[in-house]
Amino acid sequence: MCIRDRIKVADEMDNAALAKIYYDIRLKEFVWEKEVCMDDFKKSTEGERILAGLVDGAIAGFISVWEPDLFVHNLFVCKQYRRTGLGAALIAEANRKYGSPLSLKCMKDNKNALTFYEKNGWKIRESGMCEEGEYYFMVQDAVENRKKQQL
Numbered sequence: 001m002c003i004r005d006r007i008k009v010a011d012e013m014d015n016a017a018l019a020k021i022y023y024d025i026r027l028k029e030f031v032w033e034k035e036v037c038m039d040d041f042k043k044s045t046e047g048e049r050i051l052a053g054l055v056d057g058a059i060a061g062f063i064s065v066w067e068p069d070l071f072v073h074n075l076f077v078c079k080q081y082r083r084t085g086l087g088a089a090l091i092a093e094a095n096r097k098y099g100s101p102l103s104l105k106c107m108k109d110n111k112n113a114l115t116f117y118e119k120n121g122w123k124i125r126e127s128g129m130c131e132e133g134e135y136y137f138m139v140q141d142a143v144e145n146r147k148k149q150q151l
Contacts (some may be wrong), residue, residue, distance in 0.1 A: 001122060004076050005018055006053055006054045006055065006086070006089065007051050007052070007053055007054070007089055007090060007093040008051065008052055008054065009047030009049075009050070009051060009052075009097075010050040010051060010052040010059075010062060014050075014052050014059060015041070015042070017052075017058070017059040018041060018045075018050065018052065018059060018062050018118060019041035019042070021059065021060075021061065021062065021076050022040065022041040022044070022062075022074065022076055023040065023041065024078075025076050025078075025079075026040070029062045032048055038148050044064070044073065044074060045064045045073065045074065048064040048065055048066050048067070048073055048074075048102060049064065049065045049067050049094075049098060050062055050063070050064045050065075051063050051065075051093055051094060051097070051098070052079065053081075053086045053087075053089060053090050053091055055081055055084075055086070060077065060078050060080075060081040060086060061075075061076055061078060061081060061087065061090060062074065062075075062090070063076075063090040063091065063093075063094050064077045065094050065102070067096050067098050068142070069103070070098060070099050070100065070101065070102050070103060071102070071103050071104065072091070072094065072102050072103070072104040074105075075090060075091070075104070075113075077090075082112075087120075088114060088120055091120065091140075095140075100140060101141075102139075103125075103137065103138065103140070103142035104117075104122075104137075104138050105128075105130075105135045105136065105137055105138070106135060106136050106138055107132060107133060107134070107135050108127070108133065108134040108135060109133060109134075114136070117138055121140060121141040122138040122139065122140055122141065122143050123138060123139055123140075124136045124137070124138055125137050125138065125139050
């Protein structure tokens with residue numbers, strides 16, 4: 001089974017599993033977040049397209065995209081499935097379904113995510129401040145993106 005076969009369009013029945021992943025990762029890893037609650041997932045993904053990544057039939061991660069701007073609002077992969085290609089596969093499928101190049105904001109303190117994005121051809125275009133702290137606005141590199149889509 002190739003990685004892309006593990007990606008599906010999320011539906012209402014997936015929301016509880018998606019919300020749990022969102023909550024658990026933010027609670028344990030997002031030290032800049034002041035308050036975290038289970039209801040945050042619904043608010044954070046309202047109006048967005050969501051793709052779920054599956055491992056052994058269970059949801060192991062997801063990406064949510066604000067399609068009008070090709071903006072990745074959320075990319076979450078359970079810790080035990082990181083470095084398996086799932087995050088890159090979610091991004092690649094979002095490119096195929098919604099277009100490219102995608103963009104996103106990544107908190108400067110989120111070192112693991114920054115490393116992942118840079119290794120996958122994303123470039124920092126600018127930095128800014130929000131209530132959670134300093135962030136980078138990142139955009140996919142068009143050349144790198146084309147190479148990955150051809151694989």
